[in-house]
Amino acid sequence: MGLYRENGQRITRAGFPAVAVTNAPQRVTEDIYKTEPYGRGDGQPEGSRRHLLYQAGTIVTPSQIDRLFTAAxxxxxxxxxxxxxxxxxxxxxxxxxxxxxxxxxxxxxxxxxxxxxxxxxxxxxxxxxxxxxxxxxxxxxxxxxxxxxxxxxx
Incomplete structure (x- = not known):
């Protein structure tokens, strides 16, 4: 058995076409919640609500995590x-x-x-x-x- 490119050229182990992943996935280790203010028309008093954003065990990338922290x-x-x-x-x-x-x-x-x-x-x-x-x-x-x-x- 061998591995080949689309053009029929054989691929060696040393020449396997792959690169290191720079945005390697990470596993969330505990439930993460996000708070959001109540919207107009929610019928709720002033304040905020909390909802589950990521459950423990979810796989996320560092870029997804970075987007959660908006600069002030x-x-x-x-x-x-x-x-x-x-x-x-x-x-x-x-x-x-x-x-x-x-x-x-x-x-x-x-x-x-x-x-x-x-x-x-x-x-x-x-x-x-x-x-x-x-x-x-x-x-x-x-x-x-x-x-x-x-x-x-x-």
Whole structure:
């Protein structure tokens, strides 16, 4: 017995036409649920519902997993200014903020981070030097920044 190409040429073991898979499947080890807000007309109170997304044992690829973690976006930062001494409670609105684990004001981490919802979080600005700094959110999917998003006043 032998293996052959469509044109009749024999295939050797060393010449077997295959490449390594870069998006190798993975087995989910526990049930994974997804939450979604109730839609208008659902007849439900404000809030969200949870449904089974992947049952334990399901085979998924890394690219499928990556698509589940949407990068956050920054819409507004309020207030956008505060004293150089720090301590200003800042509200950040945007999308997919529920995966944010840290907020940096320039090179310094904010404190007392509270994720209010997927569209809002609050954080205390640290002390800084007068001038504008980038605000950077550390997120499950990728870091997101708003250039000159906060300005320290003297």
């Amino acid at each position: 976006t920054i819409g507004t930062i309020t207030p956008a200014t505060g004293p150089a001494a720090g301590g200003t409670t800042v509200t950040i609105t945007g999308t997919d903020l529920d995966g944010v684990s840290a907020v940096d004001f320039g090179p310094t981490a904010g404190t007392e981070l509270k994720v209010v919802s997927a569209t809002q979080l609050r954080v205390k600005a640290p002390a800084g030097t007068a001038g504008a700094v980038n605000v950077v959110l550390t997120d499950d999917a990728d870091n997101v920044s708003k250039t000159n998003g906060f300005t320290y006043t003297a």
